[in-house]
Amino acid sequence: MTNFKGFQHAELPLGPLTLLTGLNSSGKSSVLQGLALLHQSYASGDLAQLVRDEHGFLLNGELVRLGTGRDVLNEDFLGDEPRITLAVTEDAYHYEWTVGYEAEQNLLPLVSTRSPATEDLGPERPEGDATVNPAYFTAGFQYLHADRITPAERYPRDHQVAISRGFLGVRGEHTVNYLRHHAGDEVPEGPLRHPKAAEPGRLGDQVVAWLGELCPGVNVQTAVIEGTDTVRLSYGFGSTGTRRRPTNVGFGLTYALPIVVACLTARAGGLVLLENPEAHLHPRGQTAMAELAAASAAQGAQLIIETHSDHVLNGARLAVKRSVLAPDQAVVHYFRGNGAGSEVSTPKIDENGLLDQWPHGFFDEIENTLDQLLD
Ligand SMILES: Nc1ncnc2c1ncn2[C@@H]1O[C@H](COP(=O)(O)OP(=O)(O)O)[C@@H](O)[C@H]1O
Ligand SMILES: [Mg+2]
Structure with a gap:
């Protein structure tokens, strides 16, 4: 970009x-927003073809609300003219979109698109043919913001969004309805299948099994609230199966539910963006969420996770050590912002799950405070 x-x-x-x-305000969410901005512009038809002034980056939509041109153009932009470029390289192709600047507009007009092949693919695809798009535009996309659904009496029941499109909502608000409809769906064989699930290939049972990593023995039920456009969620505990409303159950379970469903349902070519999957979870549960995300990646989906959790990092390292992922399949970036641009370093995970570098400030707070405590 x-x-x-x-x-x-x-x-x-x-x-x-x-x-x-990395540090707060260092640019992590901006990376996710760039990918989401492309997706929402594509989904609304704004990247489909090059028609100047009428198509471009749709700054405010279902996935992100970024404001106007003034908000998204870098203050000290490079080049003579104010232009923003977002690009994605995937396998043999590089896709690139450049828009112009309108300070007060929320649709920034496309100036150019490019999608050159990065390898010689022969004559099938002429240079400049922008009709092919990155897989994630069409192969499944979820973006769960840091601010997600909290325990509530009811959740929306929107057939078009949750069932037809399979979109969980940026706050996960459609998860309960999605689960109600898709509980019987197949979870493919592989590391995504939790060994403790009652029926290993069934989505509903896999959700319960993975939530069991957060709260052993928990059970989940979804139902329509008759005569309304809403659905209900309830939890059961232990063998007695007493049902409880989410409002009487810990916050963390409901907060994590969309993460669990997004990871279990992502498939090859799909992209899942997660902000702070660790939120409201105890340390062991945070590691489990990383293990689940790694399992999803091992089965062909792509996951990009913004996190402040050592336990999420360690869960990813464990996944490599246990050969769920190859070392080069788990990438870690550490952002250090200084307000005027971001600096990114990329510690590498080896096959034993060890990192080749620990930049200053990168998950070293336990050592820092221990040093002071023991001083
Ligand atoms: N138009 C802009 N020009 C320059 N910097 C910007 C602009 N918009 C946002 N920023 C900076 O980008 C950063 C946004 O960070 P964000 O991606 O939200 O961080 P994180 O997710 O790492 O906490 C902030 O430091 C903010 O000052
Ligand atoms: Mg952020």
């Missing part, structure tokens, strides 16, 4: 599983 928010220019290698870590 070039001239997008805090980045003058940045190129970030992404793996099947990528962790974005």
Whole structure:
């Protein structure tokens, strides 16, 4: 990307599983927003063809609400003219979109698109043919913001969003309805299948088994609230199966539910963006969420996770050590912002799950405080 928010220019290698870590306001969410911005512009038809002024980056939509041109153009933009470029390289192709600047507009007009092949693919695809798009535009996309659903009496029942499109909502608000409808769906064989699930291939049972990592013995039920456009969620505990409303159950379970469903339902070519999957979870549960995300990546989906959790990092390292993921499939970026641009370093995980570098400030707070305590 070039001239997008805090980045003058940045190129970030992404793996099947990528962790974005680092200081507050250092640009982690901006990376996710760039990918989401492309998706929402594509989904609304704004990237489909090059018609100047009428198509471009749709700054405010279902996935992100970024404001106007003034908000997203880097303050010290590179180049003579204010232009923003977002690009994605995937396998043999590089896709690139450049828009112009309108300070007060929320649709930034496309100036150019490019999608050159990065390898020689023969004559099938002429240079400049922008009709092919990255897989994630169409192969399944979820983006769960840091601010997600909290325990409630009811959740929306929107057939079009949850059932037809399979979109969980940026707050996970459609998860309960999705689960109600899709509980019987197949979870493919592999590391995604939790060994404790009652019926190993059934989505509903896999959700219960993975939630059991957060709260052993928990059970989940969804139902329509008759005569309304809402659905209900309830939890059961232990063998007695007493049902409880989410409002009487710990916050963390409901907060994690969309993460669990997003990871279990992502498939090859799909992209899942997660902000702080660790929120409201105890340390062991945080590690389990990383293990689940790694399993999802191992089965062909791509996950990009913004996290402040050592336990999420360690869960990813464990997944590599246990050969769920190859070392080069788990990518870690550490962002250090200084307000005027971001600096990114990329510690590598080896086959034993060890990191080749620990930049200053990168998950070293336990050592720092221990040193002071023992001083
Ligand atoms: N138009 C802009 N020009 C320059 N910097 C910007 C612009 N918009 C946002 N920023 C900077 O980008 C950063 C946004 O960080 P964000 O991606 O939300 O961080 P994180 O998710 O790492 O906490 C902030 O430091 C903010 O000052
Ligand atoms: Mg953020």
